[in-house]
Amino acid sequence: MTNQNRQWILARRPVGEIKDGDLVFRNDPIPTPGRGEVVVKTEWLSLDPTNRLWMSDIPQYMPPVALGAPMRGIFCGTVIKSASDSIAEGAVVMGLGTWSDYAVTPAAMVSVVPEIPGVPRKDVFGQLFLVGPTAYFGLLDIGAPKIGETLVVSGAAGAVGSITGQLGRAWGCKTVGIAGGKDKCAALTRDYGFDHAIDYKSENVAARLKQICPEGVDIYFDNVGGETLNTLLMQMNLFGRIVQCGMISVYDADGAGAAPSNYPMILMQRLKVQGFIVTDYAARYPESFRALAKLRLEGKMNWQYHDIVGLENADNAVRMLFKGQNTGKLIVKVADPA
Amino acid sequence: MTNQNRQWILARRPVGEIKDGDLVFRNDPIPTPGRGEVVVKTEWLSLDPTNRLWMSDIPQYMPPVALGAPMRGIFCGTVIKSASDSIAEGAVVMGLGTWSDYAVTPAAMVSVVPEIPGVPRKDVFGQLFLVGPTAYFGLLDIGAPKIGETLVVSGAAGAVGSITGQLGRAWGCKTVGIAGGKDKCAALTRDYGFDHAIDYKSENVAARLKQICPEGVDIYFDNVGGETLNTLLMQMNLFGRIVQCGMISVYDADGAGAAPSNYPMILMQRLKVQGFIVTDYAARYPESFRALAKLRLEGKMNWQYHDIVGLENADNAVRMLFKGQNTGKLIVKVADPA
Numbered sequence: 001m002t003n004q005n006r007q008w009i010l011a012r013r014p015v016g017e018i019k020d021g022d023l024v025f026r027n028d029p030i031p032t033p034g035r036g037e038v039v040v041k042t043e044w045l046s047l048d049p050t051n052r053l054w055m056s057d058i059p060q061y062m063p064p065v066a067l068g069a070p071m072r073g074i075f076c077g078t079v080i081k082s083a084s085d086s087i088a089e090g091a092v093v094m095g096l097g098t099w100s101d102y103a104v105t106p107a108a109m110v111s112v113v114p115e116i117p118g119v120p121r122k123d124v125f126g127q128l129f130l131v132g133p134t135a136y137f138g139l140l141d142i143g144a145p146k147i148g149e150t151l152v153v154s155g156a157a158g159a160v161g162s163i164t165g166q167l168g169r170a171w172g173c174k175t176v177g178i179a180g181g182k183d184k185c186a187a188l189t190r191d192y193g194f195d196h197a198i199d200y201k202s203e204n205v206a207a208r209l210k211q212i213c214p215e216g217v218d219i220y221f222d223n224v225g226g227e228t229l230n231t232l233l234m235q236m237n238l239f240g241r242i243v244q245c246g247m248i249s250v251y252d253a254d255g256a257g258a259a260p261s262n263y264p265m266i267l268m269q270r271l272k273v274q275g276f277i278v279t280d281y282a283a284r285y286p287e288s289f290r291a292l293a294k295l296r297l298e299g300k301m302n303w304q305y306h307d308i309v310g311l312e313n314a315d316n317a318v319r320m321l322f323k324g325q326n327t328g329k330l331i332v333k334v335a336d337p338a
Numbered sequence: 339m340t341n342q343n344r345q346w347i348l349a350r351r352p353v354g355e356i357k358d359g360d361l362v363f364r365n366d367p368i369p370t371p372g373r374g375e376v377v378v379k380t381e382w383l384s385l386d387p388t389n390r391l392w393m394s395d396i397p398q399y400m401p402p403v404a405l406g407a408p409m410r411g412i413f414c415g416t417v418i419k420s421a422s423d424s425i426a427e428g429a430v431v432m433g434l435g436t437w438s439d440y441a442v443t444p445a446a447m448v449s450v451v452p453e454i455p456g457v458p459r460k461d462v463f464g465q466l467f468l469v470g471p472t473a474y475f476g477l478l479d480i481g482a483p484k485i486g487e488t489l490v491v492s493g494a495a496g497a498v499g500s501i502t503g504q505l506g507r508a509w510g511c512k513t514v515g516i517a518g519g520k521d522k523c524a525a526l527t528r529d530y531g532f533d534h535a536i537d538y539k540s541e542n543v544a545a546r547l548k549q550i551c552p553e554g555v556d557i558y559f560d561n562v563g564g565e566t567l568n569t570l571l572m573q574m575n576l577f578g579r580i581v582q583c584g585m586i587s588v589y590d591a592d593g594a595g596a597a598p599s600n601y602p603m604i605l606m607q608r609l610k611v612q613g614f615i616v617t618d619y620a621a622r623y624p625e626s627f628r629a630l631a632k633l634r635l636e637g638k639m640n641w642q643y644h645d646i647v648g649l650e651n652a653d654n655a656v657r658m659l660f661k662g663q664n665t666g667k668l669i670v671k672v673a674d675p676a
Contacts, residue, residue, distance in 0.1 A: 058602075059572070059603065059606055060606050061605075061606045061607070061608070225601075225602065225605075234397070244604050244605045245605075246605070247602055247605055250602060258599060258601050258602050259597035259598055259599040259601055260597055260598075260601055261596060261597040263563075263596055263597055263598055263601070264396075264563065264585055264588060264596050265397065266582050266611060266612075266613040267399075267563075267582045267583075267584070267585055267613035267614075267615075268397055268398050268399045268613070269399070269613065270399070270612070270613045270614050270615060270618060271612070271613055272610065272611070272612040272613075273604060273610070273611040273612070274604075274608070274609070274610040274611070275604040275605035275606070275607065275608045275609055275610075276605075276608050277605075277608060280608060
């Protein structure tokens with residue numbers, strides 16, 4: 001079969017953890033683009049916590065993936081067929097596609113990968129594209145950090161969390177990272193410049209925070225939700241800001257554990273809690289690209305990958321995110337560039 | 339006993355509803371002011387939901403009232419003794435005092451009642467002083483209303499809620515008020531200009547909101563918390579704002595029912611939720627006084643009182659707030675001006 005296009009299809013909405021059979025791996029013909037669409041030969045696939053959300057049908061920020069459709073993913077590759085006026089064949093693009101060797105997607109869902117001097121294409125896609133702006137705009141626009149303030153980041157060893165911590169440091173904050181396990185916590189202070197690390201698996205987060213941050217917390221950048229969020233609500237200073245970036249602890253749980261009993265502290269401490277999705281900031285991406293590239297080239301921005309090889313491994317790999325098994329940005333190499 | 343100073347003393351922290359004996363009524367000597375303090379002969383006492391919070395020892399925005407101390411209250415009266423350089427004897431002041439015939443309080447906790455042309459002193463104290471700025475700054479600064487947006491207010495027949503609705507209308511919003519009972523809901527549309535009223539006691543709030551606001555809700559001004567907040571979280575439009583002004587439904591419950599299970603909608607809909615206390619805006623009160631007085635003099639701002647006569651009735655009267663029994667600003671006439 002020369003016309004091979006392996007794809008992961010969402011066969012069933014996961015209940016709790018993703019299980020075998022929720023996604024099925026299938027061979028389909030290489031698609032032809034409809035009007036305004038492009039077909040992209042996938043080079044890399046990014047695996048992200050939000051993928052789990054898209055598999056569910058709980059209320060969310062874009063339509064869930066339809067049952068029987070290819071799984072939606074953030075990807076990068078070369079346009080091999082274009083029926084769009086805006087993107088030509090041969091263009092290297094990144095954006096929203098599917099978990100496929102050859103993905104068909106509206107041209108409006110992708111953009112040409114910009115050339116950024118000194119930054120390899122893998123980093124432009126894997127770190128600068130969505131991960132970087134998520135950390136950058138969430139912290140800058142919602143967190144509004146001031147020099148000398150205390151920033152706590154959960155999911156701190158993850159792709160977004162590790163960049164958030166380094167941005168907080170660059171902007172003059174004291175930074176505290178929360179992650180699960182000794183190795184990740186070691187990485188927080190060693191690789192990502194956090195002033196302190198808290199291991200939520202072996203330490204009492206509330207007690208450690210009181211010890212490390214007797215001055216209280218000004219900004220909480222929340223990637224996890226659930227119990228950690230509830231704990232932080234009790235530690236926030238007057239007029240503190242909670243950047244509600246993600247709630248990975250509740251995506252698998254279909255909403256259970258999502259209700260923070262300390263919610264009234266929002267009133268008592270006059271907190272601002274604000275949710276955001278990085279695509280809200282699409283018009284300003286170049287600003288974050290420039291800032292992050294500058295820090296990177298100055299040696300002030302570290303990032304890492306957890307590399308997976310082969311589209312066939314995407315299903316098992318995405319589950320690592322919810323078990324805290326990846327270290328660094330989880331990315332799947334699907335094929336060499338076209 | 340010429341030296342009579344009747345006072346309500348917090349004898350016991352209420353568990354659930356305020357009960358007889360939580361507050362005790364006692365005769366004490368008229369106090370003498372310490373350095374920087376004034377003694378005020380109370381004319382009016384304002385009864386407010388936040389009083390219940392001050393009686394408890396849950397974490398809150400100022401220290402709880404100490405057991406054995408006079409109950410804290412928002413009051414208005416004449417300074418009969420001053421040991422302060424900033425406030426003279428004879429000044430008519432309003433601010434934080436106690437539930438006493440003669441209250442001793444730091445001069446910094448009170449301010450001279452401003453003369454506002456055309457607005458009687460009772461209104462300056464009862465409506466413009468704290469109620470008005472709460473509605474005004476909460477809606478303006480956090481709600482950030484735009485013409486044509488939809489504003490939902492809970493506790494809408496209450497002192498803050500009724501002004502909030504009228505400000506929303508003045509600023510070009512569609513206004514929906516939620517209150518308990520037929521009479522209050524009739525008042526919402528008849529007296530306070532709300533476009534629609536929802537009776538949470540006899541109607542399904544979610545279903546009625548979907549019917550009245552198929553366009554969704556842009557601003558939710560929350561005075562009640564609890565189940566109504568949880569319902570509204572599911573109705574908010576993208577980038578909606580929740581003004582977290584009060585949570586009267588949970589003050590009596592010592593935190594139970596305060597956890598909104600729909601919290602993740604803050605992320606999904608990119609909501610901003612912000613708590614505030616009116617005193618955060620003290621420096622800007624004159625702005626709200628001017629705005630509200632202007633609307634009042636133009637006949638565009640209605641308000642009402644629920645008048646109680648006699649300090650001895652304050653204990654029973656404050657309980658009305660939590661049973662939804664007051665209609666309009668609940669205020670106690672303690673004595674004629676000194």
